[in-house]
Amino acid sequence: MPALINIFIRMCVPERTEDAMDQNETAYLFSALMTAREWVRVKQQTRNIRDIPYFRDPDNTWVDERAEIGAGTRVFPGCVIMGETVIGKNCVIWPHAVIFNVKTEDNVTIALPHLKNCAIGRGSVVGSLSELNRTELGKEVKMQHHGYLGDTTVGDGSNIGAGTITANYDGKNKHKTVLGTGSSTGVHTTLIAPNKLPEGVYIAAHSVVPASANDKIEGGIPPFSLLISRVKELICKSLKRNEQKPKMEK
Numbered sequence: 001m002p003a004l005i006n007i008f009i010r011m012c013v014p015e016r017t018e019d020a021m022d023q024n025e026t027a028y029l030f031s032a033l034m035t036a037r038e039w040v041r042v043k044q045q046t047r048n049i050r051d052i053p054y055f056r057d058p059d060n061t062w063v064d065e066r067a068e069i070g071a072g073t074r075v076f077p078g079c080v081i082m083g084e085t086v087i088g089k090n091c092v093i094w095p096h097a098v099i100f101n102v103k104t105e106d107n108v109t110i111a112l113p114h115l116k117n118c119a120i121g122r123g124s125v126v127g128s129l130s131e132l133n134r135t136e137l138g139k140e141v142k143m144q145h146h147g148y149l150g151d152t153t154v155g156d157g158s159n160i161g162a163g164t165i166t167a168n169y170d171g172k173n174k175h176k177t178v179l180g181t182g183s184s185t186g187v188h189t190t191l192i193a194p195n196k197l198p199e200g201v202y203i204a205a206h207s208v209v210p211a212s213a214n215d216k217i218e219g220g221i222p223p224f225s226l227l228i229s230r231v232k233e234l235i236c237k238s239l240k241r242n243e244q245k246p247k248m249e250k
Helices: 003-011 023-032 036-043
Strands: 033-035 062-064 080-082 098-104 114-120 130-133 147-150 152-154 164-167 177-179 190-192 195-197
Touching: 023 033, 033 036, 036 062, 147 152
Parallel strands: 062 080, 080 098, 098 114, 114 130, 130 147, 147 164, 152 177, 164 190, 177 195
Antiparallel strands: 033 062
16 A cells, blocks of 8 residues: 555544544545556546546555545545545546545546545646635636645635635634635735625735624625735733633733
8 A cells, every 4th residue: 555545544634522533434445546547447437438537657656445536526646535435527636636526517626636525616726735624616716736625615706816815713712714705815824713794805825814803894885895914913911821712801
């Protein structure tokens, strides 16, 4: 078994209990993988040859027996497609992408991301070094550069700038972020969850959008707004070892 698969399984088991897979799930995930050549042989028993995707290097691409990949999709070498993943028709999966429990529509492009428990709309592009977890992208969404979206919903036609992250975990609980249709984030944008932003919002580069930003603007943030958010102060407090983190004022 290639080292890539062993490394990925260790990465997929976080310390937090709510995300961790038990030993039985991990063992099944491990045993369910087969080479793309074997996967094609199995699928040909029930599918027309015209409905089988293209694998550039079927001996060095690994696919879960439960995965479904649409006709006309091209999968480049070194990819690992795991879990109950469903890839649409005429998609492009660039080399060494690792995909776990992801559902995409047709004509989606995926390039070296780390995707888990996601849904990706038709015509969307997820680029190099992007990480998505429990995230839903609408149609024609562009996330072509590095970044992290966790517990996030992105509306149709939005653009996610390089280095955009959603800070979804406050140390105890995870919170959701919603970006409306046609939104755009500038480079190095940080969205602190929870947040729900309307359609057409443009967030300036290097902005740190505080949690519940709508509550901080009288009448809420209107659609098609420009948001510019800057940190105005730096607070440094000494903590004793094992001391609980202080609550910061909103």
